[in-house]
Amino acid sequence: MTGAGIDTALLESLAGQGLTVRRPASPLTEDLLARELRGAVAYLHGGEERATARVLRKAKTLKVVAFLGVGYENFVDVAAADRLGIAVTNTPGAATDAVATFTVTQIVNANLGIPRHLGERVPGWQGSDELPHELAARRVGIIGMGANGRRIAEILRRGFGVRVSYYSRTRRPDAERDLGISYLPLLDLAAGSDILVVMVPETGETRSMIDSSVISRMPEGAILVNTARPAIVSPGALYAGLEKGRVSMAVFDGFYGQECEEAGELRRDFPDRLLVTGHIASHTAEAMHRMVRQAVKSIENVLTYGSDEHEVGTRPRPRF
Amino acid sequence: MTGAGIDTALLESLAGQGLTVRRPASPLTEDLLARELRGAVAYLHGGEERATARVLRKAKTLKVVAFLGVGYENFVDVAAADRLGIAVTNTPGAATDAVATFTVTQIVNANLGIPRHLGERVPGWQGSDELPHELAARRVGIIGMGANGRRIAEILRRGFGVRVSYYSRTRRPDAERDLGISYLPLLDLAAGSDILVVMVPETGETRSMIDSSVISRMPEGAILVNTARPAIVSPGALYAGLEKGRVSMAVFDGFYGQECEEAGELRRDFPDRLLVTGHIASHTAEAMHRMVRQAVKSIENVLTYGSDEHEVGTRPRPRF
Known part of the structure; x- marks a missing residue:
């Protein structure tokens, strides 16, 4: 997961499912992001970096990109994710x-x-x-x-x-x-x-x-x-x-x-x-809490059931 | 009248009644204020000065103090005005x-x-x-x-x-x-x-x-x-x-x-x-407009009819 200002206690349920959470330092270039996503099954996007088609193609094990916020279009190439069968979710309403x-x-x-x-x-x-x-x-x-x-x-x-x-x-x-x-x-x-x-x-x-x-x-x-x-x-x-x-x-x-x-x-x-x-409109304790909780739930849903209600893409079939 | 930021066009109806409007420079000490009120029949209080008992006693011709705003207590000695039969009005609701x-x-x-x-x-x-x-x-x-x-x-x-x-x-x-x-x-x-x-x-x-x-x-x-x-x-x-x-x-x-x-x-x-x-809460064009219009109306009412609905004191009898 990327980005600052996220209460790590909210990520505990992921650890409880045997997942390891990595938090790379920002800012992330395309190459650095691709390296960080090597072996990752889920990617909580809370930073300013761009998950381009090239990055997503290299992320062979990735099943879900959970975008923290609503306006993902500028940060995640959803068309590429769709082609690769990677779920992309966002957190409408939370902020x-x-x-x-x-x-x-x-x-x-x-x-x-x-x-x-x-x-x-x-x-x-x-x-x-x-x-x-x-x-x-x-x-x-x-x-x-x-x-x-x-x-x-x-x-x-x-x-x-x-x-x-x-x-x-x-x-x-x-x-x-x-x-x-x-x-x-x-x-x-x-x-x-x-x-x-x-x-x-x-x-x-x-x-x-x-x-x-x-x-x-x-x-x-x-x-x-x-x-x-x-x-x-x-x-x-x-x-x-x-x-x-x-x-x-x-x-x-x-x-x-x-x-x-x-x-x-x-x-x-x-x-x-x-x-x-400085892009702080959604930065309240309550909104951040709701966004992360919602993103974690989406990750869990995709990993467990293969899909989530907050998916924004139109991928034809789940990955794997 | 005292204070800055007042649209003089709103005072025209007073001039139309044969009154002359004087606008002394602020800030006004007790002595300066007393001098300015010599011969005045009405006093539109729009500044930060205090109309004390001493000032009001010296204002032999004064019939009305129209306070611009609501919280007059700190600026006008209403008990003294009451004793002298001077009307004191304020502008509730305008701001x-x-x-x-x-x-x-x-x-x-x-x-x-x-x-x-x-x-x-x-x-x-x-x-x-x-x-x-x-x-x-x-x-x-x-x-x-x-x-x-x-x-x-x-x-x-x-x-x-x-x-x-x-x-x-x-x-x-x-x-x-x-x-x-x-x-x-x-x-x-x-x-x-x-x-x-x-x-x-x-x-x-x-x-x-x-x-x-x-x-x-x-x-x-x-x-x-x-x-x-x-x-x-x-x-x-x-x-x-x-x-x-x-x-x-x-x-x-x-x-x-x-x-x-x-x-x-x-x-x-x-x-x-x-x-x-800097004490600007009520300083909008619309509020100032409403306050001055209301104060001018109160002055006209006291001078013409002897009283006004926005009087705040309990003077036993109108002056003169």
Whole structure:
């Protein structure tokens, strides 16, 4: 298993079944990961490494990859796993409360400009020109209405009484009815939201989904909150949006990597208008506990019964 | 009128009645304030100065003090105003949404340890020992169940699904029933709350109400959130609570003044465990707008009809 921050007591049931748990140090290159998986029957993916087709082909004894979290697409080549008969599971729902609470936290922080206000007001401070707007007076648009998006909408509607609209590949009449939210096509949602929240998994389809066509429709001074993976927002389009004032503040949980040329430019030119945390939205004790417990259960199910309810692939037949 | 951050357009209706609006620079000493009030018929209190008995006695023409906000007790000597027949009004409800949203924002910030996490995770960061708890897994206690306390409870219950208890001088069966919250005596509330929220006005009765008897009952590592006035929490008791680990983090909106000896010691010894903003909870454009509009209306009512529905004193007879 990979990744830090996992309570080893949760892995005891695996040891009880005669399995040995190895925890390699991160970060893992493709070669290092392939070496670590030699002889492994199960792989609990809790880190940032990529289980590519090449890695999986070399893992001759592997039966299951249990991904810790929901958005596995960027980390596990499920098509390759399917071809090899390796089960891939994820942990839907386990971190929904944590991610939604974190996202709402950053929405209210960005909306109030809290980071600017930490530390006492300087004497003579004149607030008149920069009074923030009340959250209840803001229109919030949510892109993605899976479990996380829905829980975010629920907190905003039921708790704060905010007007919420959403865009999703699939319309969600149940959420519309239960929460009193309305569906809008993506570009209309961008145009009608003071705060635009991105909550979709990273896939080939969603990468750079928030591009200049979306950002250029945002109303002057809007806030972009992306607590999903960074790559869903095009860094070049974000740069232009910040420069032109469409985006007054951008929130990220995890930021573009060193390989992204615009990442440094964004940090250099807009240090006060980026609110960045280190991919910690799901990092609560309770969410981590639920995720690991669920992943361990999935591993046990695949090893014992050959399959698990949380498999995400479409492998034609179990391995062996 | 005093204080910054007020949209002057809202004062136009006063000018329309033949009144002249003066805006003295702050801060105002007792003597400066007395001089500014010479000849004034109305005084919109939007600053931090104190309208003492001495100041009010000198203001021979004054008919109304309109306090911008709710907790006037520390700023206007209402007993003296009553004796002089001067009306004192406040603006209940105008900032409730702003104050409650701000307070919940700081609750989630403190609970997640957000300030520590702003900026990207350093490589190799091991989160295991310091994973925050989910808000929904925390017991929140609210001291004070006026309009603000009630709205905080509502957001926490309906939005985040948190267990909420409260203490209030007067029990609130309607809030208990509507929101599903439970009443506890103050010391029991302190003992049973992971997050203790202070939301009472500052009065002679509430000053240092959160003393060592309260703080010493708090469970190890609890969070104290005081978005009411600082003096409600005894600074010495807070110091001891932080030192002994009862309090892991203390949130203030506005902090003790220079005259408070412990203020410097708190800042020096616990810089990372104080989350302080500059008395900005009610500072949203919408709340300020509503407060000023309400205060202007109160001034007009007293000047025209001799009284207003938002008077807080018990003056036996209108002046003149």
